[in-house]
Amino acid sequence: MRDDFSETTHFKMDKAQPRLLDNTGQGIVGAPLDRPDGPLKVSGTAPYAADVLPTGCLHGVLVRATISRGKVTAVDKGSLAGVEGVVDVITDPRMIRNPAQGMAGEAPVQTGDEVHYHGQPIALVVAESFETARDAAHRLKVTYEAEDGVAVTPDTAEQEVGDPDTAGDFNAAYDGAAVKVDLDYFSPSHVAAPMEPHAAVAEWTGNQLVLRSALQMVRFNKLEVADSLGISPDAVRILAPYVGGGFGSKLGIGPEAIAACIAAQKLGRPVRVVMSRQTVFDSVLRRSETAQRVRLGATKDGRIVALSHDDRVSNIQGEGFAEPVSQASQFLYGADGLSFQQTVARPAMTPSGSVRAPGEAVGMIAFEAAVDELAEKLGMDPLELRLKNIPDTHPMDGRPYSARRLADCLNDGAERFGWADRKMRREGDWLIGMGMASAARTNMLIESAARVRLTGTGAIVETDMTDIGTGTYAILGQIAAEMLGLSVEQVEVRLGDSDLPGASGSGGSFGASSAGSAVFMAAKTLREELAKRLGCEADDLTLSGGIARGGNVEKSLADLVDSEMVAEATIEGGKTAKESFSAGFGAHFAEVAVNEWTGEVRVRRMLGVMAMGRILNEKTARSQALGGMVWGLGSALHEEMMNDTRDGHVVTRDLANYHVASHLDVPRDMKVVFLEERDDEANPIQSKGIGELGISGAGAAILNAIAHATGKRVRTIPALPDRVIEAMES
Template sequence: MALLESITQSEPTKKLTMDEPVETLFSTTASKLVGKPINRVDGSLKVSGQAKYSAEIHLDNQAYGVLVGATIAKGQVESIDSDSLKGIPNIIKVVTDPEHFLRNSQQGTKTKAPKQGVSEIFYHGQPIAVVVAETFEAAREGAKALKVTYKDETDQAALNFTQELSNAHAVDEKKGSDKNNVQGDPDQGLTDAAVTVDRFYHTPSQSNSPMEPHATLAHWEGDKLVLYTSNQMLASCKQQVMDALDLNEDQVQLIAHYVGGGFGSKLGIAPESIAAAIAAKDLGRPVLITMTRSQVMEATVRRSNTRQRIAIGANNDGVIDTLIHDTISSNLPGEAFFEPTALSTHHLYRGKNRRVNYEMVDMNQVLSGSMRAPGEAVGMIALECAMDELATQLEIDPVELRRRNEPEQDPSKDIPFSTRQLIACMEQGAEHFGWSERNAKPASQLEGDWWIGTGMAAAARGNQLQPSEARATLQVDESKALGIKAVIETDMTDIGTGSYTVFSQVAADLLGLPIDHVEMKLGDTALPPASGSGGSWGAASAGSGVYLACEQLREMLAEKVGLYPDNIQLDNGQIKKTGEHALTAMEAAKKSGQSFADSTIDKLSQTTGLSLSGQSASQKYDFDNTESYTLADVVADYDEQKITAKGQIKPGKNGKSHRQASFGANFAEVAVHKVTGEIRVRRMTGAFAAGRILNHKTATSQCYGGMVFGIGSALMEQVIHDKRDGRLCNHDLAEYHVPVNADVPQLDVILVEEDDPYTNPMHIKGIGETAISGAAAAIANAIYNAVGVRVYDFPITLDKLLYEMPE
């Protein structure tokens, strides 16, 4: 705890750098709301239509814009003919800005604008102009009718990934989220191994396809730009807008109270945001640009297609000695992002000879970027299918094979795991699923016209912490039953994951209030900056800011009533004393008369409002004679009848000293029709360990979503670009297939109990993306078990099985 850092804060602030394991107050709070499966606090607003999304905000004199996308894959814009729209009613203007319009979206956490300048075309669908009209319908008609003349260089475009593999080049490791790594002698180790698996796996591009399309309503208040926009990470997106338009911090505000999903596509700003801002400035009135579904798929972001080589060398007992994971992915020319497929390969299994190597090819296709569980979602398809193939060769149960390769510590960095519950997840998942009753021999179970098979795969997803900040205020409120409420403020977003709910639970527990006495304010850059939603770090990072702000309030209240942070209890609107205070080292020094302690303590007391050397006796609050005092009455004694504090979290040494990850195991049963090759997932079980669970209902829901993502990845999802002209062939949800109700069977989720003091003061980890990792591989392995056919080119569609089916 860096106490001295709080001296410069304008508000009392609790700061924490995760340099060592910490205890959590959740173990000692009177209420135990954290963990309970309570309903979403914003649920009634959403089902009644009162939760407004960006495109639903309406301002006076608002105009509507529709982006115009390029119809070539490579070349130059020579002219844009605005006169071609004459005669279309309600058209206001064709707005162009070849210098400042965005070529493509930005990646998450970046503080600079993405590539700007749209005169040169890099992919089919690249936004080059916006038609603004009095109605959306008119703007859409105008965008379709606008005539654009090009210098077409599509014949020079890179449109075929397979053909471009020979042009693969090194990645920029400094700008990526994983690094190349070599240990021992992998090639020789593979040669010397008693048993080997050496395969290439191909995964296609995928579309994030959030339910809410990208949308921005821009308006200017003098020189200040306000954007109602659909973004996952507001603090960094604000910096991207500032950089794109050369504005300072006070001139930009982003608001996203509700976001209808993102799955990574909204981590950074997208082309519609800057186009809306420029159009609004040009017209002097608010402009709303909502992307069509086709534009979302053509001009925001995609998961990169990959070619992955997995090579495993093991002895006859299945103990791995060598593990190789080589990947080639794709992106636009000049972009640094590459799909980090081997993030979990580094630490999931043992092996002294190891290699992870990344390359990429430049393609004239929409930007590659983060899609839910970037890296592991497709990387673990390859790794876990290869592990299943190794188990088959050795005639070892797949669970047992993984057990034999459980590392004592991270084999790539030689550091311990903070916690690792992979074996527990496999054991609990296997028992619930009935794994011991499976038919290990492929193509051995036929029920009517359907071959039945089962498969499993491990799951892993790295855990991270990002700097985050929050403000907490306790204020008298006579409209509440207890006469008081807590107001929590942070620019963290809720993208459907339950941020409003879980942060309310955190605040309610720490401040001893019912859930309906907590008001959560999120999604506005006027509030303290947080990590944003993404990377499975949102709840842990932004939630820790909330936690620390509430902890600071507890300490301030303790000072007020003559108690200490370790013996104050807040319970249902009452302040109570619990137990006896144990002297800290600083207090012991003060008591022993050490002058340096006096000076330090006095300075801290003056700047933070806390008496760290010991609480002075209070005449008003006497806990020897009174059991408790009303929290509302205590807060009423403060100026303006409220008390405010902030909390700040940042990563520290723990992130380097210990490997932090969530782990799990997916089990699947499939049926494959013996005549048509149709594949149906019949049931799935997932067991996941992700530290302390904030809300069992929302966490389970996240796991459901991850497992459904796995079904899509295994069986149907693929972005198809025309290799002749770069056109996206399936740019809507009619042709880009995602799992629907008929595709999703009963999903069973087990949340394996875990507590990880190295992660953050709440001891939590990300969970939603963990559930994706390995889910598709479990289905693929089940298909092999059903019909004896291994498919290395995903998704697994019936045509890839049909001609190899058993008789």
């Protein structure tokens, strides 16, 4: 008998990688396979964070500030003396903190007794039942020292103007341009509002903490919890096997988790804290509103020579995150002179942070609408203008693109959608128009680790990577099965446990590629060992159906693996990210009908054509792309977070008042097409991010279609009926 095999490797992405997955021959990677966690979720048996109640579990409800800015001067616990079942009121300053940004690398603001915005969590009422805790939280008397004259809108708040980011001489190029547009756009704040509200269950055993929570980035969240509590990371275990959506709102640790941990330690009993939907809206990171200015200058034949995209966003004092509005604008089209400048306003509002496709989701709505407006002024087809201005290299730093099929996406989509037949027409009271936009989303490889255990009958994949509804369980199982000659049923995937190897987490559309590459590299190590045991070169090894073949030898895995072979791999970015630029590209097309009397907009059909590297699971990829397009539709037509201009509190505090696209708002004719692509310089599995590319540019295609139908522009989104009517009457 051989000794068990165990090996740990660290891989840095320093050069283009061979396409091993093109030669493994099983056809599992890329196939539209069902998600193995699907039956648990549709049957209601998948254990989400708030579903696990340890014996003796108490319930906590957050108390939130009712002033815009100032200090808490007293919390009157005596005001709850008559409420039976109240256990304690927790006012530990460690729990009064603004939500962190996960991997952002910046410590969140430690507020102590300070209040930075209306709705900020300031205390936790703990009781024997949730209902008692909720009632007591409303009754608790808190006194404040409120600041006077607090700015609660971005327009009236302090403005921090950043330095311009430039390439070439924008002013000279713009002054010399034959045709120019100078346009202003506005987008409101958005909320992520995932299906599962933010929740946490904390339980201590001695000095060891187990936290069950709805989190996206367990490896980073473990460190945040330890930092917040002032304990060693070794004393923290986080469990997040199922997360009901995140969209950026669960990247970092939040007040519900820290409050639960502090209360559980103090009281010696487990504590569960679940945010209500209104609390999620009030106190979880929002997407910043934006005020954007786009200036474009071109020659008469449509070559863009000057390109500028400036923006103003907001966040509270001390927070370093700022919505990267012009992120895609900096690499999508070329120009002789480019300039980008950001201003950050500091109002007393809910802190802002990453919400799905930070930057591109709102930046590309304005930027791609402005490109259309330039095309109109030139008398040029918007498709032709875009095709004409695709740069050879990154306009800002000169790096070559690693793999880019933007032109193919534009042309393919135009043909499929019937763009050549585009014309304004009328059907009774409805004005019909078509619009299009480019799609772009930067691609990243984030350090990630995974362990693969191989027996003679199957394999186990272990990583703390999360599945927030995106299909991680399916994808990682497919990669391991493809590499090891197994069926997906023979692979068990274990996720969301901080005791497992630390993965990238779910965010930035980098999760599948980063965690998937770690699984790939671990399985590759196992393949190399199997080749040695079979007596052939690794390149000659074929694994399929549990059989290894190579060098005219054939053996079953059971013959080659005595008990268990274990490989753990860590992957991180390297030289390829510095020497080339990787991004996903695509094109969105939309047809809308606009009622000339009511201003109602109905989206009749949408098409997204995308090139995003190797598709790991065609079904989950399509779902992600469609979901992004739906969000783009919602951003263009429905979503608008509103704040009271007197004290800054959120007015649209739930899904009854914050409108998202419903089934009847989404056209049945919504299609996604994936063009074949491999990005050898992105990662070893040649894949790219998917979900956020779907939203990037989708809203602009709808706005451009409205403009085509009506001949008028809506530059304040969403394009609500009254705004459409106002534009049509202007």
